[in-house]
Amino acid sequence: MTAPLLPGWTHTYSGKVRDLYVPDTTQEAGAAVTAAHGDVVLVVASDRVSAYDHVLSPGIPGKGVVLTQLSLWWFDQLADLVPHHVVSAEAPDVPAEVLGRAMVCRRLEMFPVECVARGYLTGSGLAEYQASGVVTGIALPPGLVDGSRLPEPIFTPATKAELGEHDENVTLGQVAELIGAPRAAELRDLTLAVYARAESIARDRGVILADTKLEFGIDPTTGAVALGDEVLTPDSSRFWPADQWQPGQAQPSFDKQFVRDWLTSAESGWDRGGDGVPPELPAAVVERTRDRYREAYRRLTGHDLTF
CATH class of the missing domain: 3.30.200.20 (Phosphorylase Kinase; domain 1)
Structure with a gap:
């Protein structure tokens, strides 16, 4: 590294x-x-x-x-x-x-919160829903499955973890305890506004934006809240091809899912629950993952990248 x-x-x-x-x-x-x-x-x-x-x-x-x-x-x-x-x-x-x-x-004065918007149920949100029927304190209707579209997008923040640790989902109330209720409400509203704009743009291009993670901070030159880090990439968001969306199963995606799938397959020989270092990625997995990232960019922007 x-x-x-x-x-x-x-x-x-x-x-x-x-x-x-x-x-x-x-x-x-x-x-x-x-x-x-x-x-x-x-x-x-x-x-x-x-x-x-x-x-x-x-x-x-x-x-x-x-x-x-x-x-x-x-x-x-x-x-x-x-x-x-x-x-x-x-x-x-x-x-x-x-x-x-x-x-x-x-340089921004970053808030210690991952601001997550979900329009579809999957990932850690799905796991929390299956265990309790709620996601970060928000009650959801019964009968939802992996990939279900939510009645409306929800704000599901998480605390930032150190390198090698897992982010922890928290409630809006817990965010308010960290940064104050007015700022917590502002981040929620901004997160949902960004998600709504991006979801609409992506949908017009045949792509579902299932969820996304944003980071905000205070711009010391203006005092205003500003977007930081990356935004709406395949590393920070789940993008699915709209024509293949089928609730009740894992969705094909424009990200590193090929990497995850190979690591957890018998072919890799890696024990995710153990202490061993993951093996080297095969050339075919690298190539397919690279192609998915490029395809996400092409579909969303209408342009291609060559490298």
């Missing part, structure tokens, strides 16, 4: 997928970015892929480009709903070595 060395920037953090840098103002490039944009970070999306809290090998070629370019496209679609943290994705602000997969972003 070695982050690249970039002229004018100092590496400060690596997550499962992204590497963060701050300007090195002792170098000309770093000083120029700071002078132009103020307190910023460089967010670089790598080709790393993770599943079940493990970073896997090899990565998915071009994945970081898809995540960055799709985020930039969505930020534009949502700009009238909520501001975002991107100030530049072009040279010379972005180093040539990571052009296309990196964004210069204003």
